[in-house]
Amino acid sequence: MAVVGKAVKRKEDPRLITGEARYLEDINLPGMTHIAILRSPHAHANIVSINTEAAAAVPGVVGVYTGQDFMDVNPLPCPWPAGGPDHPNNINTPRALEVEKVTHIGAGVAVVVAEDRATAQDAVELIDVEWDVLPAVTDAEEATFDGAPQLHENAPNNVCMEWDCGDQESADAALTSSDVVVRQRLRNQRLIPNPMETRGCIAQHEPVNGEYTIWMTSQAPHVHRLLFTAFIFEVPENKVRVISPQIGGGFGAKIFMYPEYVLTTALSKTVGRPVKWVETRSENYIATTHGRDHVTDVEVGANRDGSITALKVKTYANLGGILSTVAPGIPTTLYGRMLSGAYRFPNIYCHVTGVYTNTGMVDAYRGAGRPEATYVVERAVDLVASELGMDPVDVRRKNFVPGDAFPFEPSNNLLNGLSYDSGDYDKALDMALDMTGYEDFRAEQAAARAEGRYLGIGFSTYIEICGIAPSAWMFGEGWGAGLWESANVRMHITGDVVVTTGSQSHGQGHETSVAQLVADELGVSMDQVHVQHSDTLGTPFGYGTYGSRSTAVGGVAVWRSLQRIKEKAKAIAAHEFEAAVEDVEYVVNEEGVGSVQVKGSPDQSKVVGEFMGIATSAAGGWSLPGDMEPFLDETSYYDPPDCTYPFGTHICIVEVDAETGGVDIKRYIAVDDVGKVINPMIVDGQVHGGIAQGVAQALWEGAQYDENGQLVSGSLMDYAIPRADLLPSFELGRTETPTPNNPLGVKGAGETGTIAATPAVVNAVVDALSHLDVRHIDMPLTPSRVWETIKSHSNGGNS
Amino acid sequence: MKLGGTYLFREQREQVWSTLMDPDAISSAIPGVEEFVPIEDEEHAWRAIAKVSMAAVSGRFTGQVRMSEIQPPVSYRLHVSGEGQGSIIGGNVVMRLADKDGGGTVLHWDAEANISGKLARVGQRLIKAAASMMSKRFFGNLARQIQAVA
DSSP states (O other): OOOTTSOOOOTTHHHHHTTOOOBGGGOOOTTOEEEEEEEOSSSSEEEEEEEOHHHHTSTTEEEEEEGGGGTTSOOOOOOOOTTOTTSOOOOOOOOSSOSSEESSTTOEEEEEEESSHHHHHHHHTTOEEEEEEOOOOOOHHHHTSTTSOOOOTTSGGGEEEEEEEEOHHHHHHHHHTSSEEEEEEEEEEEEOOOOSSOOEEEEEEETTTTEEEEEEOOSOHHHHHHIIIIIISOOOGGGEEEEOOBOOOOTTTTSSOOHHHHHHHHHHHHHSSOEEEEOOHHHHHHHSOBEEEEEEEEEEEEOTTSOEEEEEEEEEEEOOSSOOTTGGGTTTHHHHTTTTTTBOOSOEEEEEEEEOOSSOOBOOOTTTTHHHHHHHHHHHHHHHHHHHTOOHHHHHHHHBOOGGGOSBOOGGGTTTTOOBOOOOHHHHHHHHHHHHTHHHHHHHHHHHHHTTOEEEEEEEOOBOOBSOOOHHHHHHTTOSSOOOEEEEEEEOTTSOEEEEESSOOSSSOHHHHHHHHHHHHHTOOGGGEEEEOSBTTTSOOOOOSOTTOIIIIIIHHHHHHHHHHHHHHHHHHHHHHTOOGGGEEEEEOTTSOEEEEETTEEEEEEESSSTTSHHHHHHHOSSOSTTOOSSEEEEEEEOOSSOBOOEEEEEEEEEEOTTTOOEEEEEEEEEEEOBSOSOHHHHHHHHHHHHHHHHHHHHTOOOOBOTTSOBSOOSTTTSOOOOGGGSOOOEEEEOOOOOTTSTTOBOOOSSHHHHHHHHHHHHHHHHHTGGGTOOOOOSSOOHHHHHHHHHHHTTTTOO | OEEEEEEEESSOHHHHHHHHTOHHHHHHHSTTEEEEEEOTTOSSEEEEEEEEEETTEEEEEEEEEEEEEEETTTEEEEEEEEEETTEEEEEEEEEEEEEOTTSSEEEEEEEEEEEEEHHHHHHHHHHHHHHHHHHHHHHHHHHHHHHHHO
16 A cells, blocks of 8 residues: 555654654763853954953863864865855854954854853853954945945955856846836845754764764754864764754754854863753854845836846845855855746846845755745736736736746756756646635725725745755855765665665654655555664765755655665565566555565565565575675665756735734635655645744744844844744645656655745735735834834825 | 933932932942942942843843043933843943922933843843833932932
């Protein structure tokens, strides 16, 4: 009985819901010490001196250290400069502890190692730092102005890099000859990731062989090991073992190398004892990477019939005070190259200025660049519709990439040689409109307006770029490594199957969806499949989990190993039955039991995945053909030819309270096409969480800095993350257009919700106020902001 | 961040002024103050330790208080800087006295405060309310001392 495509309950859930799962905080080693980090209270300052005497004298303190103690440890690398090797990027990255100056609040400058956490935290207050406080700048555009405070010597006007894609000349020419041109400034505000589990690290150093074992909250354990060994400590790969225990969410923020991981690891050698660091929620706000933070000027040209002629985008991307691991790649490759959206815009140009400011580090956050791009595109389409007085649905249909145009290459070499794999954008839109009852909605809206109630509908007919890979393509984009994925599949003597994958699960349910794939391919039960990940010692090298790539890239590596195992099983069976290999077939029956049998001869058949089955023949090695090696054990490395391109339509219906500006989401309809679906329940879960995050950006979330670079939204009391009671029950639909780019037909589902939802909500609120001539409101659409807009657009408040 | 307010005293301006110039009166009026000692070789300057509790931040702050621009019996400026609990407080307050019609004294105060670190992150939205409460307590304490003197 096939399990792929079924809502199988997750194998990992029992341990999660019973509290048995072991997170980093649950791990305690004999002799372990604890640390507390002194972080800069200033956004921009020189360090004049640090006095650690009083802290060092506290009973229970093992040692107090400053950046000077770690000058033999390299600064953190930035392996993704924007645009590739030929583009100048003015790189500045953190050290384990900063030595001379700090460029954002929260930068670590000293550390206390103590017998217990409370002692470390008390002692760190006694460290005395003399600061030379400098003026700060927090806005990316203002930071480029002459006279703005300068953060880094190698970055004049605080510019880290300039990057562009598309064709400026053709875009300018098309704008000049268009019937209408709409211009709008869009702010995509800074977001602060809030995984349930904050970051943490435990490091242990063995002096006898120089090996480090590092438990850490990592979405990409092998990438962390690579950065530790090749770039930071310059030791061979086998000297560092990285283990991710159970991880409580990441949303991208746990991909990166952070100063605290380097510090904890270096200290384990310095103090000769295991060292543990667990981030507090307050630290999470100032020391973990943030996301988004763009200021964009968009110009979109269109003709009277609704066809869009050109899209020109100029963006200031705030990269924070110092660069996180892949910071420059997010607002460039993952943003600019997606600006064609679901449309065949004939002319596109995008210019991005990456800027240092006195704010926290910025890097990939769920969707990473693609939500920002989708926001620009979906708002631009709505602006055109409003300018032309057309229905936004009609403008979308007019400009969609048609179903027969795939593979589709966006104009002006926007995707740098890649092309959209497959799609049927009208079909997803039709389904969503049906679910919504769009025909009736406009009448309902008009009737409500007559009563002074503001109803609005917003559309987002998004696409995304998933399964982030081809290594060669990413190398051309400046990514300094590969992006293939790996898997090892072993069938043991009992028929149990162990799969180790280089991708990493921190909530995505890999242990279930991979097991479903294996169960169906090999004909074994779900219980017989054990999926292991997250330990560099026990898994083949892999690049980790982000960019919705675990199934579309990692899953295919598993599939490839399964095919090899099946071939080997057939060869063993052929030998045992004294038949030709070509005459043996691998069959999975209706009960889901896989066997190899001689074609047309059902009595010459042997179950594969059971004791004394083919599994045992292979593992026993008693009678194998020719020079065949024993054991069913296959490792694959898979590098796809292109990314995958999920798509869909999200529709949001809101009611805006004319008196208070409060936005109430009445309905949320999402039709997603993520290619072939392995576990619909897991996909729905991903979509639900993604929508919640996308809605939250539209309505509630937003990091706030004061003029001195102080983060004033630095706690769960001050920063509004979404709550279940603020959201309606989502109405989900699905179309299924497999990708031809991989044998599973899967595209990826981790980020669709976040990418699609934000513009759907904003478009809905603007639609609700369109009768007042409101064209745009910047996010988050808080009641006060919406209320101000209503007031300023309705004749002094008299609506 | 700018803060300010007005406080009314029943007493005459000279009497209010002399209390405002009295370090003992000031130190005992500041809520939570534990130490207030003159800085050697400096006039109108004190080292202070105070226990402050605001939002989720609570504990001792150490700092300095300096008086400048003294124009008796009208106004002076008080500079305050403090550090503690991963936070830094800096700022100054100008206090200006005027005779009130029908007797008594009006005190106007205008303050500018800069808050950094933990207090800025978790306390910002409470600071105005807390500052207004603390200033009421400060001037209330001063008023009681004036009455005690009188």
